[in-house]
Amino acid sequence: MAASAGAGGGGGVSIIMPKCSVCDDDYQSHGDKAPDQLRCGHSFCAACVRGLIRHHPYGRRAAKCAICRAATAEVDVRPNHGMREAMASLLAIRMQTVSLPEGTSLTRQEYYGLLGLLGDHSMKLQSIYRASRDGTTYDDLLRCVCDKTGLAFIIRKGEYVFGAFISAGIRLPDDPTDTNRYDCDVWHFSLAGHFAQPTKIEISRLAQYVAVAGREGRVWGAKVWIGGDLWLGDGRGSGRPAADIRSCYQSTDRNEVPEGYVGARNSYGSALLGGSFFFDADEIEVLHVGGQ
Ligand SMILES: [Zn+2]
Ligand SMILES: [Zn+2]
Structure with a gap:
């Protein structure tokens, strides 16, 4: 996750939103694009985490991390609440930077x-x-x-x-x-x-x-x-x-x-x-x- 704010064109500030590293879409604060966390500490959007879940040889369904390959049982996948709250704040800030026609x-x-x-x-x-x-x-x-x-x-x-x-x-x-x-x-x-x-x-x-x-x-x-x-x-x-x-x-x-x-x-x-x-x-x- 990397968020940065830099000077955009026209003197405004553009906020580069954190993205899911699997699908490259911006994270959202809720829904399919909100971050879910695996046991290894890595997070991906909820939709991509669902896509990472496979039948494990031991019979349990598990998500294999797209970065470190560690397995997380499906029941242990959790919403990344801290990051979801941070996304809600960032999205609110970005909305204020948009100029209305x-x-x-x-x-x-x-x-x-x-x-x-x-x-x-x-x-x-x-x-x-x-x-x-x-x-x-x-x-x-x-x-x-x-x-x-x-x-x-x-x-x-x-x-x-x-x-x-x-x-x-x-x-x-x-x-x-x-x-x-x-x-x-x-x-x-x-x-x-x-x-x-x-x-x-x-x-x-x-x-x-x-x-x-x-x-x-x-x-x-x-x-x-x-x-x-x-x-x-x-x-x-x-x-x-x-x-x-x-x-x-x-x-x-x-x-x-x-x-x-x-x-x-x-x-x-x-x-x-x-x-x-x-x-x-x-x-x-x-x-x-x-x-x-
Ligand atoms: Zn994704
Ligand atoms: Zn990982």
Whole structure:
């Protein structure tokens, strides 16, 4: 374990987090990436320790240390409480070093959680659209997003904060009355209200696409459809899109809901991230993550 703090770019302080020496991922204070200790004194993340456990010749299951090869019976593997507490402190310090994008609706904790899901806490995102600031129509959204790619849509409804990442931008069809459907990397996420911590919601390969309406067109009865079943500017079954982009429809198939979900569900077990199928978001924001 080695933690060091050095001067980062721009005068800020960057904290290099202690990593598990087996998988090279940063340690966390709880969960699969929290450190577990073996009898030899070496620690690895809980997931890697599970991977080190083998049937021992004497019939007991034991973990063989990845560094010194000493065996620890499975029953003797313990959470490394001291190191877990130290990680909680380090993570809290690092969260304070992150600078929020100007004008974002996200709290520090939510923004920090999003950076974690994107896999890089040193990234700097830009808030390029907010319905409450820039206007609530599809045209307002298009004007602000322009041709930027790498977009995180943030949707806030009461205590729920969630959204979707799309690697592409909004690619309008040539004919404004038409629809454009295109493949890109798509995943959903929760930042608050559904899990104990910010959580990525992976969606099936088959649903990795986005469909957008031209300025005068529609995608079924909405303006934007993001794979994994998120609809913006949804007309509530009227067949015509809503003028307000904050009119949403969302559901996540129960097979794609990660463990630990405590938010709303329908009778089939699908997760309703906004609390119900149809809802009017309090806020929609788009963050520019950067192109690929
Ligand atoms: Zn590990
Ligand atoms: Zn060891």
